[in-house]
Amino acid sequence: MVPLSSILLEIDEDSLGIRNNKKMIKDFLIIDCTGRNDSIILKINNKYFTKKLQTNLIKNEILALEIANFTKKHKVKLNSDFSVFINSGPGSFSGIRISLSVIKGLKIVKNINIYSYNNFLLNAAPYLDLKKKIISIQKTNNFYYYCKGVFETNYYFSTPKKIDSKTIQKKDALFIVPNEIKSDKIIKKIDPKQIRIVEFNLKNIDFLIKNRLLENKLIKPLYIS
Numbered sequence: 001m002v003p004l005s006s007i008l009l010e011i012d013e014d015s016l017g018i019r020n021n022k023k024m025i026k027d028f029l030i031i032d033c034t035g036r037n038d039s040i041i042l043k044i045n046n047k048y049f050t051k052k053l054q055t056n057l058i059k060n061e062i063l064a065l066e067i068a069n070f071t072k073k074h075k076v077k078l079n080s081d082f083s084v085f086i087n088s089g090p091g092s093f094s095g096i097r098i099s100l101s102v103i104k105g106l107k108i109v110k111n112i113n114i115y116s117y118n119n120f121l122l123n124a125a126p127y128l129d130l131k132k133k134i135i136s137i138q139k140t141n142n143f144y145y146y147c148k149g150v151f152e153t154n155y156y157f158s159t160p161k162k163i164d165s166k167t168i169q170k171k172d173a174l175f176i177v178p179n180e181i182k183s184d185k186i187i188k189k190i191d192p193k194q195i196r197i198v199e200f201n202l203k204n205i206d207f208l209i210k211n212r213l214l215e216n217k218l219i220k221p222l223y224i225s
Contacts, residue, residue, distance in 0.1 A: 019111040025209055028083040029071065029154055031100040032204050033063065034091025040067060041202050042074055049074055049204060055095070063102045078110040085214065088116040089138040089222030090160070096221040104189035115214040117205065119221050120147040121157065123162045123198045128155060137163065137183070139181045148173070155211060160224050165189075179185055 030041040038053040044090075051070050053063070071078060083102050091094055103114050105185050124136040134149040144163040149155050161167075168175075170191045175195045177187055208214055 001124045010016065010070060025083050028077075028085060029067070030085045030087075030203075031063075031067075031099045031103065032087040032202060034043035034087050034089055035095050036091060037200050037202075039202070040070055040093065041207075042070065043077060044074060044076065055092075055103060058103055063098060064105070067102065067106075072140055078112055078205065080111045081114070084112075084115040086114065086116045086219065087122070087223070088118045088215075088220065090119060090138055090145070090224045093221055100221065102221065111192055113216070114219060116219040117208055117214055119200075120160065121149075121159065121208060121213055122202070122204050123178060123200070124149060125204035125211075125213075126172055126209055127176065127196060128199070128211045130174070133170075134176060135170065135173045136176040136180065137181070137187075140224055143224075144181075144184075145178070160222070166187075215218055 028042075030043075032039055032041075033053065035055055038055045040051045040053065042049045045093060049070075051066065053066060057098045067130075070095055076082070084106070086099050086103055087096070088100075103112075106112055107114050119138055120136040122140075124134050127134060128149075131151040133148050133151075133156075136149065136198050137144060138160075139145075145160045146163050148158045148167075150157075160184075161188065168186065171191070171194070173194065174189050177195055177197055179197050181187060181201050182195075187195070
């Protein structure tokens with residue numbers, strides 16, 4: 001496995017502040033500007049509040065205003081005790097860069113805690129407790145990519161790679177497949193018993209927190225070419 005901190009990989013005591021943070025993360029803001037399900041979500045006192053964003057209108061000043069109005073509406077105080085999670089991709093490169101720019105600005109002004117996650121891990125999150133080998137698949141730019149997760153004492157995930165015939169023939173892994181590509185030809189080649197079809201769900205962040213799979217050192221867009 002090749003560690004790549006920008007996609008939330010090798011987890012150890014030094015790499016993630018979340019492991020060393022003695023405070024349990026309970027209330028937070030999630031931002032997704034990847035171009036598919038653009039939205040911001042607040043979790044407060046175990047309740048979720050969602051604000052859908054118009055993809056074609058995402059700009060720095062608009063996103064900043066949406067966040068300000070949304071947090072004000074729900075009486076959230078942005079400070080060093082508050083955390084924000086950003087989707088690093090794959091998806092709209094410009095949308096991800098805008099969200100990163102806005103949140104890094106908030107960190108400077110409000111001293112909030114920022115972390116990143118990605119779609120590979122978000123979809124795989126509900127199955128992490130099984131501690132099995134996981135192959136999480138994403139389709140982007142008409143190509144199929146996967147990240148492979150292996151559990152030792154913690155989960156270790158590979159960097160994204162283009163999927164090939166050898167990968168889809170593995171018999172010892174769970175294949176995590178987004179609902180929108182479940183009928184694609186390449187997915188049909190995988191043993192149905194090994195497939196888990198998933199819907200996009202930002203609430204899966206709770207599983208990533210539990211398994212300490214959030215990056216806070218090197219946060220940047222996940223670029224796949």
